[in-house]
Amino acid sequence: TLTPILLITFPAATQYFMWEKMRLPIGATFCVMTLHFGQWMNRIFNFYYWAWFPTTFTAPGMMIPSAIFLDVVLMTTDSCMFTALFGGMGWSLFFYPANWTWLAPFHLALKHPSGSLLSIADLMGMGMC
Numbered sequence: 542t543l544t545p546i547l548l549i550t551f552p553a554a555t556q557y558f559m560w561e562k563m564r565l566p567i568g569a570t571f572c573v574m575t576l577h578f579g580q581w582m583n584r585i586f587n588f589y590y591w592a593w594f595p596t597t598f599t600a601p602g603m604m605i606p607s608a609i610f611l612d613v614v615l616m617t618t619d620s621c622m623f624t625a626l627f628g629g630m631g632w633s634l635f636f637y638p639a640n641w642t643w644l645a646p647f648h649l650a651l652k653h654p655s656g657s658l659l660s661i662a663d664l665m666g667m668g669m670c
Contacts, residue, residue: 566616573608
């Protein structure tokens, strides 16, 4: 619940600037795409190359559908107030289902060598024992 609340600040500010100064309704999507690029560079260079931590265990939260929804609400309503009310609500509501697609494979069951049945997510949480 904390992630979508904290992550709406930068896209909302970028969206306001791009809408008021340039009349482009792509501010939130542009900001989220640059945030994703920066997050992946952080994960590749810092986690993988520096600490040798598998990149499959580190993935940023998917914010792209939420940002597109925020931009569409601004484009259709042409109001910053309605965008704040309905777009902000949609931002947080789209965040959770958007992450299901890349989290679903980690919920497959597998048999641990100790004999217990675990999901891949449980095994990752145990530190690959």
